[in-house]
Amino acid sequence: MVTRSTIMDTNSFRAEHAAALDHETKALTEKRGEVLGESYRLFYRNPVHLVKGKGQYLWDAKGTKYLDVYNNVASIGHCHPRVIEAVTAQMQCLNTHTRYLHENILSYSENILKTMPSEIDRAMYMCTGSEANDLAIRVAREYTGGTGIIVSQESYHGTSELTSGCSPALGTGQVLANTTRCVSAPDQYRIITEDLGHWFADQIQRQIDDMRANGIQFAGFLADSIFSSDGVMSHPIGFLKQAVDVVHRNGGVFIADEVQPGFGRTGDAFWGFERHGVVPDIITTGKPMGNGIPVSGLFAKHEVLSAFSDQIPYFNTFGGNPVSMAAAQAVLDVIQEEELQQHSEEVGAVLKKELTYLMNKHECIGDVRGAGLFIGFELVSDRNTKKPNKKLALNVIEELRNQHHILTSVAGPHGNVLKLRPPLAFQYSDIDWLVNALDQTLSNVRMFD
Amino acid sequence: MVTRSTIMDTNSFRAEHAAALDHETKALTEKRGEVLGESYRLFYRNPVHLVKGKGQYLWDAKGTKYLDVYNNVASIGHCHPRVIEAVTAQMQCLNTHTRYLHENILSYSENILKTMPSEIDRAMYMCTGSEANDLAIRVAREYTGGTGIIVSQESYHGTSELTSGCSPALGTGQVLANTTRCVSAPDQYRIITEDLGHWFADQIQRQIDDMRANGIQFAGFLADSIFSSDGVMSHPIGFLKQAVDVVHRNGGVFIADEVQPGFGRTGDAFWGFERHGVVPDIITTGKPMGNGIPVSGLFAKHEVLSAFSDQIPYFNTFGGNPVSMAAAQAVLDVIQEEELQQHSEEVGAVLKKELTYLMNKHECIGDVRGAGLFIGFELVSDRNTKKPNKKLALNVIEELRNQHHILTSVAGPHGNVLKLRPPLAFQYSDIDWLVNALDQTLSNVRMFD
Numbered sequence: 001m002v003t004r005s006t007i008m009d010t011n012s013f014r015a016e017h018a019a020a021l022d023h024e025t026k027a028l029t030e031k032r033g034e035v036l037g038e039s040y041r042l043f044y045r046n047p048v049h050l051v052k053g054k055g056q057y058l059w060d061a062k063g064t065k066y067l068d069v070y071n072n073v074a075s076i077g078h079c080h081p082r083v084i085e086a087v088t089a090q091m092q093c094l095n096t097h098t099r100y101l102h103e104n105i106l107s108y109s110e111n112i113l114k115t116m117p118s119e120i121d122r123a124m125y126m127c128t129g130s131e132a133n134d135l136a137i138r139v140a141r142e143y144t145g146g147t148g149i150i151v152s153q154e155s156y157h158g159t160s161e162l163t164s165g166c167s168p169a170l171g172t173g174q175v176l177a178n179t180t181r182c183v184s185a186p187d188q189y190r191i192i193t194e195d196l197g198h199w200f201a202d203q204i205q206r207q208i209d210d211m212r213a214n215g216i217q218f219a220g221f222l223a224d225s226i227f228s229s230d231g232v233m234s235h236p237i238g239f240l241k242q243a244v245d246v247v248h249r250n251g252g253v254f255i256a257d258e259v260q261p262g263f264g265r266t267g268d269a270f271w272g273f274e275r276h277g278v279v280p281d282i283i284t285t286g287k288p289m290g291n292g293i294p295v296s297g298l299f300a301k302h303e304v305l306s307a308f309s310d311q312i313p314y315f316n317t318f319g320g321n322p323v324s325m326a327a328a329q330a331v332l333d334v335i336q337e338e339e340l341q342q343h344s345e346e347v348g349a350v351l352k353k354e355l356t357y358l359m360n361k362h363e364c365i366g367d368v369r370g371a372g373l374f375i376g377f378e379l380v381s382d383r384n385t386k387k388p389n390k391k392l393a394l395n396v397i398e399e400l401r402n403q404h405h406i407l408t409s410v411a412g413p414h415g416n417v418l419k420l421r422p423p424l425a426f427q428y429s430d431i432d433w434l435v436n437a438l439d440q441t442l443s444n445v446r447m448f449d
Numbered sequence: 450m451v452t453r454s455t456i457m458d459t460n461s462f463r464a465e466h467a468a469a470l471d472h473e474t475k476a477l478t479e480k481r482g483e484v485l486g487e488s489y490r491l492f493y494r495n496p497v498h499l500v501k502g503k504g505q506y507l508w509d510a511k512g513t514k515y516l517d518v519y520n521n522v523a524s525i526g527h528c529h530p531r532v533i534e535a536v537t538a539q540m541q542c543l544n545t546h547t548r549y550l551h552e553n554i555l556s557y558s559e560n561i562l563k564t565m566p567s568e569i570d571r572a573m574y575m576c577t578g579s580e581a582n583d584l585a586i587r588v589a590r591e592y593t594g595g596t597g598i599i600v601s602q603e604s605y606h607g608t609s610e611l612t613s614g615c616s617p618a619l620g621t622g623q624v625l626a627n628t629t630r631c632v633s634a635p636d637q638y639r640i641i642t643e644d645l646g647h648w649f650a651d652q653i654q655r656q657i658d659d660m661r662a663n664g665i666q667f668a669g670f671l672a673d674s675i676f677s678s679d680g681v682m683s684h685p686i687g688f689l690k691q692a693v694d695v696v697h698r699n700g701g702v703f704i705a706d707e708v709q710p711g712f713g714r715t716g717d718a719f720w721g722f723e724r725h726g727v728v729p730d731i732i733t734t735g736k737p738m739g740n741g742i743p744v745s746g747l748f749a750k751h752e753v754l755s756a757f758s759d760q761i762p763y764f765n766t767f768g769g770n771p772v773s774m775a776a777a778q779a780v781l782d783v784i785q786e787e788e789l790q791q792h793s794e795e796v797g798a799v800l801k802k803e804l805t806y807l808m809n810k811h812e813c814i815g816d817v818r819g820a821g822l823f824i825g826f827e828l829v830s831d832r833n834t835k836k837p838n839k840k841l842a843l844n845v846i847e848e849l850r851n852q853h854h855i856l857t858s859v860a861g862p863h864g865n866v867l868k869l870r871p872p873l874a875f876q877y878s879d880i881d882w883l884v885n886a887l888d889q890t891l892s893n894v895r896m897f898d
Contacts, residue, residue, distance in 0.1 A: 039763035173760035311622035314488035
């Protein structure tokens with residue numbers, strides 16, 4: 001059983017760090033405290049005040065250039081001209097909603113459904129991944145007649161009441177729904193087993209059995225197939241197959257939360273679930289879909305959707321509007337025309353190799369894993385015991401930000417995994433910046449204090 | 450006790466209407482059926498295929514110009530250049546999220562909080578009104594320790610699991626949460642009482658008592674103060690005051706859902722709750738906030754927010770991002786600079802007067818009510834019995850669309866109230882178009898078939 005992390009000891013600015021800030025940063029953090037709800041968190045003990053972005057680079061107010069190795073929303077690159085052009089052109093023309101006819105939603109739906117298995121034949125649109133997952137769970141419940149949802153131990157699926165109740169990553173302050181069951185993530189590094197797929201499927205079956213014993217009918221398994229907040233679980237390819245079979249044998253649906261792995265991110269496939277040779281019943285998308293314009297989607301088999309659709313009308317005022325769809329189409333076009341999936345695979349493979357080389361020099365690197373430009377870089381106190389070194393990880397990301405101007409963050413139940421997830425515009429030439437910075441940082445004994 | 454409406458007999462395209470469509474419209478509706486989830490609904494038996502918008506006007510693919518008397522999202526006018534400029538400029542610069550510092554969210558928060566009572570001192574941002582109401586209910590529950598939510602009988606507050614369960618307007622297919630209680634809307638036209646405020650407050654108290662009797666602790670009253678989907682309840686001004694007092698006396702919070710009445714729409718105030726002389730504990734906003742760019746907000750007293758904030762981090766990936774905030778600021782600037790609230794009051798008053806004159810000629814008009822550019826126009830079979838004439842209302846909106854190129858829709862539990870809610874750019878010169886069209890349509894005996 002892993003411990004759930006809490007926000008207080010992860011990558012975030014806290015009041016105790018205020019004294020060390022420069023005047024301008026201090027003023028901005030104070031202003032936030034005065035006008036924003038206290039639920040907001042800032043990254044870094046010394047928060048970054050960004051003013052400009054281009055491709056994989058960001059600039060702060062002092063003109064310092066940063067390498068972005070974290071942000072997957074601006075997936076095709078910050079301020080991509082194609083998205084700006086498409087959004088501006090559509091804004092000048094019309095922006096209404098789905099109760100009138102418009103071509104954009106239809107042409108985008110045709111194009112995006114072509115990237116999915118043929119069984120997935122219906123599209124719906126929202127504004128956030130939270131809204132997509134919220135609806136997906138409701139659809140799964142209507143279709144199966146059950147309520148029980150299984151998620152991984154440190155997963156995050158959204159901010160709404162329903163999705164928060166399925167998001168243990170929010171910390172112990174967030175009460176999970178009594179219909180939620182958690183399984184340990186399929187962690188190839190820590191779990192000793194001959195067959196991780198079998199092991200994981202067995203976890204799922206046990207939770208289904210536990211639900212049944214407690215009078216809860218199983219509805220579905222909701223998973224991000226790259227297990228981003230669990231600390232990036234990418235291998236062995238195909239480990240989800242047996243789990244999805246168990247889900248189906250027990251009458252549940254598999255909801256593939258593609259907010260993290262989707263849109264070519266993992267390099268070897270356009271969608272994360274494809275890496276596992278499975279066909280989901282429902283697919284949800286979000287973050288990178290519009291490169292920053294709020295748009296998300298739910299894609300499903302029509303027979304799975306119909307139980308919900310027959311009962312309940314769904315209207316999302318901004319969801320699927322002509323501007324959102326123009327942004328989404330531009331993103332899809334750029335991914336395909338610039339071959340960003342292949343790019344992610346190739347650059348990601350070189351990056352992973354270079355990071356793996358660092359293991360020869362730095363004993364504190366326990367594991368380097370990932371697919372495409374989604375890499376988990378795990379820091380430990382001892383390679384034999386694999387004891388997580390969260391403090392080191394937090395020190396490293398602060399040093400990367402302060403000394404090397406590289407933005408990243410941490411993930412995983414122990415908070416000791418660097419989540420390296422740059423915009424797909426990341427280039428070979430950026431690898432040196434990142435790898436050298438990590439090499440220097442890990443060579444710096446202060447990091448281990 | 451009023452009957453809850455269902456989608457099947459309101460303003461919507463259904464398969465039986467397909468045969469009458471022209472080739473192009475038929476092809477588009479068929480394509481929707483092939484690629485979109487069946488929950489989607491289209492307005493009108495003959496759906497409108499829009500391609501262009503400007504101010505209060507919309508154009509279809511054949512070049513026909515429509516007067517928009519329905520859409521409150523493009524509140525300052527379709528394709529307003531100030532919003533396009535602000536969004537484009539910010540997209541060219543940077544679009545990230547609230548975990549980095551950025552001025553836009555801070556300056557907008559300061560500016561919007563200035564329009565609210567001083568007790569409301571904290572801002573949070575999401576992408577949709579549903580997300581804002583979902584969070585508002587969670588905040589209310591954390592603060593009060595209760596779960597029970599009171600809404601009006603035909604209200605609509607969102608599409609998420611939590612907000613759908615508080616939205617009887619979704620029809621009988623949507624099961625309400627067992628913590629939801631409904632009160633009849635404060636309908637000055639139909640409810641015979643000396644003091645509507647007292648009557649309404651009494652409804653609230655009864656539901657709180659009913660909750661208590663069923664072991665449910667009261668958390669709050671969630672209301673749109675113009676009661677849009679209940680059929681537009683605007684008068685007498687101040688009728689909410691006693692209800693809010695009852696809410697507070699019983700330990701609950703008042704959540705003002707300003708998605709409909711907010712941002713100057715009612716003319717006599719910037720926010721709908723101001724018309725009633727009450728201070729909400731939580732305010733939610735949505736639709737008109739970014740003129741079509743997905744942005745919504747939650748504004749609250751810091752002491753109400755803190756119970757939630759102390760427990761649970763809240764991060765909405767796109768919420769409050771620099772581009773959304775630029776759109777929201779442009780909308781606020783235009784409302785203030787173009788004095789759209791005053792404009793709404795003045796033009797709305799003339800429109801209401803002209804519509805009221807029509808009552809002298811047309812017996813079927815039971816009531817004309819509203820505030821600013823938010824008018825309810827109620828059609829009845831008999832003025833004495835006030836029997837709702839839904840069929841007439843549906844025929845009228847179809848005739849307005851087909852013969853007079855005016856877009857509107859219906860509302861209310863009986864579906865017989867025309868909801869007249871144009872962009873605030875609506876001009877005196879547009880009044881003739883609308884009033885003459887209504888006059889002609891109601892003179893047309895075919896309407897009464």
